[in-house]
Each structure stands twice: as structure tokens, then as C-alpha cells.
Amino acid sequence: MKKTLFYKAFVLILIALNISCGTNLEEKKISNDEIEIIKDFFAPDKRTALFNVEVLEDPSGLKLVGESNLPKAVDSLKAILKEIGIQVVDEIKILPSSDLKGKTMAVINISAANLRSNPKHSAELATQAILGTEVNVLKKDEDWYLIQTPDEYLAWVDAGGIQLMDENSLSQWATSNKIIYTNTFGHAYDLNDTTIRVSDLVAGSLLKVLEEGERYYKVQFPDGRQALVSKEEASDYTNWLSGLTYDANALIETSKSLMGVPYLWGGTSTKGVDCSGFTKTIYYMNGMVIPRDASQQVHTGKPIDSIADFSKLDKGDLLFFGRKATDSTSEKVVHVGMWIGDNQFIHSSNMVRVSSVDKNASNYDEYNVNRYLRTKRLLKEEDKNIINLKKALQIKG
Numbered sequence: 001m002k003k004t005l006f007y008k009a010f011v012l013i014l015i016a017l018n019i020s021c022g023t024n025l026e027e028k029k030i031s032n033d034e035i036e037i038i039k040d041f042f043a044p045d046k047r048t049a050l051f052n053v054e055v056l057e058d059p060s061g062l063k064l065v066g067e068s069n070l071p072k073a074v075d076s077l078k079a080i081l082k083e084i085g086i087q088v089v090d091e092i093k094i095l096p097s098s099d100l101k102g103k104t105m106a107v108i109n110i111s112a113a114n115l116r117s118n119p120k121h122s123a124e125l126a127t128q129a130i131l132g133t134e135v136n137v138l139k140k141d142e143d144w145y146l147i148q149t150p151d152e153y154l155a156w157v158d159a160g161g162i163q164l165m166d167e168n169s170l171s172q173w174a175t176s177n178k179i180i181y182t183n184t185f186g187h188a189y190d191l192n193d194t195t196i197r198v199s200d201l202v203a204g205s206l207l208k209v210l211e212e213g214e215r216y217y218k219v220q221f222p223d224g225r226q227a228l229v230s231k232e233e234a235s236d237y238t239n240w241l242s243g244l245t246y247d248a249n250a251l252i253e254t255s256k257s258l259m260g261v262p263y264l265w266g267g268t269s270t271k272g273v274d275c276s277g278f279t280k281t282i283y284y285m286n287g288m289v290i291p292r293d294a295s296q297q298v299h300t301g302k303p304i305d306s307i308a309d310f311s312k313l314d315k316g317d318l319l320f321f322g323r324k325a326t327d328s329t330s331e332k333v334v335h336v337g338m339w340i341g342d343n344q345f346i347h348s349s350n351m352v353r354v355s356s357v358d359k360n361a362s363n364y365d366e367y368n369v370n371r372y373l374r375t376k377r378l379l380k381e382e383d384k385n386i387i388n389l390k391k392a393l394q395i396k397g
Contacts, residue, residue: 024057027086031055031062034080042073047126047293048152050138053077053092063089069096069138069148095146097139105170106147106162107222108133111200112269113161115153119144125266126155127277127292131181131199132206132222134174137164150387151280153292163222173208178237179217179229181205182285184257184270188219188227198227202270203257204284206237241390244287246380248316252340254285261352268292275335278348279318282338283378289387290378294320294336300385301378308372310357313339316379321371333373 035053043049051073053066068074074092081088096104108129116123119141127149129135135147143159165173181201188207190196199221207219207229216228244250258281264272268280276294283290291297298320305312313319321335337347343358347368355365357372378386 024062028055028057028062030084031064031081031086031088034077038073038077038080042070042076043068045296047154047296048148050095050154055088058089061087061089063091065091067093067095067139069094095138096136099140100137100164102166103164104137105165105167106135106137106145107165107170107173108135108161109163109222110161111202111205112271113157114266115147115149115155115157115161116144117155119146119156121158123156125264127153127266128268129157129161130202130204130206130269132178134170135162137162149292151289151292165222173222177209178206179209179219179234180237180240181207181229181234182240183233184261186230186233188221188229189216191218191226191228194228198225201229201233204269204281209236238393241287241393244390246287248314248379250286251282251316251338251379252346255282255338255340255346255352258282258352259354261348263348263350263352273348273352275337275348278352279336279338287389288378289389291385294322295333296385297336297378298333298374298376300383301376301381304375304377306374308357308369310339310343313375314377314379315339315341317375317377319345319375320373321368322373323371324373331373335368335371337368339375 032055035055039051043051049070051068051070053064053068055062056065071094074094078090108131111131112128114125115127115129117126129149133149135149138146138148144156145159145162146154147157148154181203184203186201188198188201190198207221209217210220210226211218215231217231217234218226219229220226258270258278261270262272263274265274267273268277273281276292276297279297280290280292291300297318304317317339319337319339320333323329323332325331337345339345340354343361344354344356346352346354354363355368356363357369358364
């Protein structure tokens with residue numbers, strides 16, 4: 001009798017457990033489906049948004065784990081799960097991390113910081129950030145920091161590449177008078193001996209101005225180092241901005257000043273550029289911050305051509321190249337260059353060089369002409385993905 005009762009109780013427990021497990025598995029599947037929907041909506045591009053969230057089974061139910069820098073996305077996920085009757089424990093870490101102790105901002109402290117896809121020097125070079133660039137800091141991993149650049153790109157930088165700041169110190173930096181280095185490449189020098197170099201500089205470097213002399217600016221780096229910069233190689237940042245013409249010929253002049261600069265995967269400085277890093281640099285040195293990659297740049301600006309009718313193009317337009325869409329494969333943008341007129345475009349391919357779409361030209365680029373996709377116009381176009389630095393300074397002021 002006792003054995004029979006024990007057996008029945010055991011069977012009932014097993015049934016209850018199976019029902020419970022089945023319910024958890026179904027709710028887990030639904031939760032995972034909702035996570036993907038939220039991710040597709042709020043963070044479709046992992047290069048610019050972080051939403052690493054998953055649902056795990058716990059003895060007490062389901063829990064959400066992971067991290068994100070998108071509080072609205074996390075709140076939306078929890079609201080949807082609650083609405084459909086799924087109870088979860090929220091253990092998602094919202095970035096910036098509290099471990100940063102308020103220092104959730106930073107300024108690039110070297111001429112061109114190499115930003116990596118993972119927190120180690122052997123990782124892929126994802127992009128670069130120029131001296132003086134303000135960035136958001138999301139978290140720390142030993143001597144590395146996950147940062148987000150003004151164009152929203154996410155990448156890792158080692159501690160030597162940035163100067164950490166809190167809101168107050170960043171505000172002081174942001175509102176200080178600055179110079180912009182306008183030469184392709186050069187140096188900052190010791191205050192007492194201009195034969196001694198303090199740092200190298202690249203086009204676009206920003207430094208705080210302490211004094212203006214007859215031949216040199218006395219400047220300060222984000223970490224407090226002081227140096228001299230030749231006035232022939234730099235300009236007052238505000239004056240430089242006010243003098244920008246947003247003119248196609250200025251874009252071309254900038255682009256040709258980089259002729260022969262070597263191709264560097266991930267490069268966005270005058271030390272080395274990849275194809276989209278090159279077009280990004282051209283536009284930045286003319287007062288516009290555009291998206292980092294060719295596959296992002298193609299979604300900005302005004303459509304001009306998609307049938308290789310190059311007569312429609314104006315100087316400064318961006319040409320995109322890659323794999324055309326087929327019945328079984330989607331389009332893939334892998335290369336970009338800038339139209340300079342006379343049937344020619346300038347691009348970074350092996351090095352910065354000029355190519356032609358004219359079959360009879362000595363520099364005809366058959367390879368890229370055959371994979372041409374479309375042309376977009378960014379110059380003087382209103383677009384949420386293009387930051388006009390002159391307007392941004394006016395808003396900040």
C-alpha cells in the first residue's frame with residue numbers, strides 16, 4: 001500500500017515537472033523571439049548599438065541577462081513580456097557601467113588612436129579616432145575601454161589612447177578655445193626647445209589653446225601635456241569652421257592632399273586609410289562627420305544614379321561598389337570613392353589614387369566599374385546621419 005502511494009506521488013511530481021518544464025520552454029522561446037524583434041528595431045547595426053541580451057532558465061523561472069547601452073530597448077522588451085504574461089527576472093546590465101565611477105566620457109589623447117574589435121592589441125583594427133575627439137565610455141576590461149565615437153561606432157581602445165573625464169571636466173574641455181591641425185602630418189614641440197617633439201599630429205587633431213604667439217600656438221593635450229604648434233600648420237577652430245565653404249572643390253583639394261597615403265584596413269587618419277575612412281576624412285576636414293563604413297555611408301544623402309549614367313554626377317558625390325543583388329543573394333557594399341569630375345573618382349585602393357570610368361583612359365578602373373552599384377550626394381544635404389560641425393558648434397554655444 002505504502003509503495004503504491006509513493007509511486008502515485010512520484011508520478012504526479014513527474015507530471016508537474018514536465019508541465020512546468022514545457023511551460024518554461026515555451027515562454028523561453030517566445031522571450032527569445034521578442035528579443036530578436038527588439039534587437040532588429042533598436043539595434044539593427046551592432047557596429048553602432050549594443051543589445052546583447054538572452055533569456056536563461058532559473059530554478060525560480062526565467063531571467064534576462066546580458067548588457068545594453070539602450071535603456072529604452074530594455075524597457076520595451078520587459079513591457080512586451082509583461083503584457084503577454086511572461087514573468088522574468090531582469091539582470092541586464094545597462095551601460096555605461098557603474099564600475100567607471102562617473103568617468104563615462106573621454107577625449108582621444110594621441111594623434112590617431114587605434115580602436116579594436118576586441119580588447120586586445122592583436123584584435124582587428126575596427127577604426128581610428130583623432131586627437132581631441134570626444135567619446136562616450138561604456139565599460140572597462142582590464143586596461144581596455146569600450147567607447148562610442150561621435151559617429152556612434154563602438155570599439156575598444158587601450159588606456160593610453162584616451163583621457164577619462166567626468167561631465168564637469170569634459171564640459172571644460174568642450175567649451176575651451178581650440179586649434180585644429182590642418183597639415184596632413186606634423187608635430188607638437190617642447191615649450192622651450194622646438195627641436196624636441198612632444199607628439200605627432202594628423203589632420204583634424206584638436207588641441208586646447210593656452211596662448212597665441214607670433215609663430216606658435218601654445219596648446220594643451222587632454223591629459224595636460226603642453227606644447228607648441230606652428231601657426232602655419234593649424235587654425236583657430238572657430239575661425240576654421242566659419243571659413244568653411246561646403247564646396248565640392250574644397251573636398252577635392254582635401255582628397256588630393258592625401259594622394260599616395262597607404263591603404264590601411266580600419267584607418268581613418270592621414271597615417272593610413274581604408275576606402276570609407278578616406279571619404280570620412282575628406283568630409284571631416286570640410287566640416288562634416290559622416291558614418292564610418294561604406295555600407296553605412298550608402299544609406300546617407302540623396303540618390304543620384306544606379307545605372308552607371310555618370311553624366312548625372314557632381315563633384316563630391318560618393319560612388320559605391322560591391323556585389324549586386326540577385327534572386328538568391330542581397331546587395332553588398334564593399335567599396336566607396338568620390339567623384340572629382342572629368343570621368344574620374346578618387347579612392348583608397350592599395351593607396352589613395354585617382355581612377356577613371358572612361359574605357360579609353362590610361363587609369364581606367366574596369367574592376368570597379370563592373371561592380372558599380374550607385375551614387376549618393378552628401379554635400380549640403382540634410383540627413384540625420386550627417387553631423388554638420390558648424391551647426392553643432394552653434395547649438396553647443
